[in-house]
Amino acid sequence: MKEVKIGGVPEHFNLAWYLTLKNGEYKNEGINLRWHDYHGGTGAMCKALREGDIDIAVILTEGIIKDIIAGNPSKIVQTFVETPLIWGVHVAHHSKYKSVEDLKGTKAAISRYGSGSHLMAYINAQNNDWDLDKDLNFEVIKNLNGAVEGLTNRAADYFLWEKYTTKPIVDDGVFRRIGECPSPWPCFVIAVREEFIENDQNDLRTILNIINATTSEFKHIPSIDRMIANRYEQQLEDVQDWLTITEWSQEIIDEPTIMNVQKELRALDIIPEIVPYERLIHKLNP
Structure with missing residues (x-):
């Protein structure tokens, strides 16, 4: 059985992966998919992709674009969550600061x-x-x-x-x-090491087909709001709000979106140059 290592944040966005793993859907196809939680987020996953600790990452769009431009030997193969991420700006409860200003x-x-x-x-x-x-x-x-x-x-x-x-x-x-x-672009993409894309394209296609089948019907899973609330220790009404504003994707991220992210990052001097779409993306054959 082929072992494949995948990483993501231990957050509600990734529950679909947990469900498909729990159901044994990858093993049914001869793939031993091993999930790794990355509490350190995108920076930690970029490092893991570079070092070969994982083959696949469910990762923030802007973070992986920056790291591929900086030499990470990976490519984006798909958008995972289409909607923006809503980042909260937080201070300590005792903080003197009252506003973002x-x-x-x-x-x-x-x-x-x-x-x-x-x-x-x-x-x-x-x-x-x-x-x-x-x-x-x-x-x-x-x-x-x-x-x-x-x-x-x-x-x-x-x-x-x-x-x-x-x-x-x-x-x-x-x-x-x-x-x-809010992030001004789709928040999560699926990135894969180039070596894995080259050598294991059929397994990668199978993995994406399985997860896409689940995300396409995710909101219609019975009691999904209660499942998320219980697993991630959240209030039910907060989960219901989140489900209302969140949309998953089963498509490749398009060129205008990629160029928009790069223009934003370049304007902030976070990346040194804007690179061609093809340097960041790999389109899987059907």
Whole structure:
């Protein structure tokens, strides 16, 4: 049986992978798909793809584009979540800061450089007309638990992370959410190491067919809202809100979207150049 290693964040977006694994759908096709949780998010997965620790990643669009341009030997094969990610802007409950405007020139907690929390801090700064050289400072905190510790201990002042994932921490009075910053593009894509694409295209196609069959009907799974609420310790009404605004995709990410992401990242000086669509994307044969 072919072993394939895949990584993603342990969040509600990826429940479809858990369900297909639990049902043994990949093993039925002769594939031993091994899921790895990456609490450190996109930066940690980029490193894992580079080092061959995983073959496939369900990863933030902007993060993997930046890392492929920087030499990651991977390609995007599909959009996974079509809708933007709603990033909450969080401060510690005891923080003196009351609005996003108050955060100008303070220190952002980031999981690591090149991560979504790092890149979206730039988007948030741009949205608020800050000076990107003078008004952005960073403290690396590794993951969500590190952010809780860092903000509570005043090692950093604010933290961008997916709104619904952090909602329980807000509800518990650890964080306050003082703003939101939607990503201006589809949030998650599926990226694959080039070596795996070249050598295991049939297995990759099978894996995508299985996950796409589940995501295409995900919202219609009986009691899916209760399943998500229980598994990820979220309020049912929050899950229902999230399901309303979230759409999965079974298609390749298109060229205008890829170029738009690159233009945004280039304007923020996050990438050194804009590269051709074909350097970032691999279209699987049907």
